[in-house]
Amino acid sequence: MKIVTVHQAKQQxxxxxxxxxxxxxxxxxxxxKPYAKLVPLGPEIxxxxxxCKARWRMLFLSRYxxxxxEA
Numbered sequence: 001m002k003i004v005t006v007h008q009a010k011q012q013x014x015x016x017x018x019x020x021x022x023x024x025x026x027x028x029x030x031x032x033k034p035y036a037k038l039v040p041l042g043p044e045i046x047x048x049x050x051x052c053k054a055r056w057r058m059l060f061l062s063r064y065x066x067x068x069x070e071a
Contacts, residue, residue, distance in 0.1 A: 003027045
């Protein structure tokens with residue numbers, strides 16, 4: 001687990017997100033005390049997010065598919 005300050009987190013956010021995506025946890029500290037924790041999404045959350053995106057696409061596209069086309 002990596003520990004960084006808020007200042008470091010601001011400067012290295014892209015790198016920290018890559019580490020979190022790879023499975024590592026990152027703790028952000030403020031004034032020497034833990035302030036926040038970056039953790040990777042679990043598979044169940046990823047599944048729900050993918051399901052929500054797919055459902056939204058279906059609802060969005062079905063609105064246009066039901067509309068009759070004019071020649």
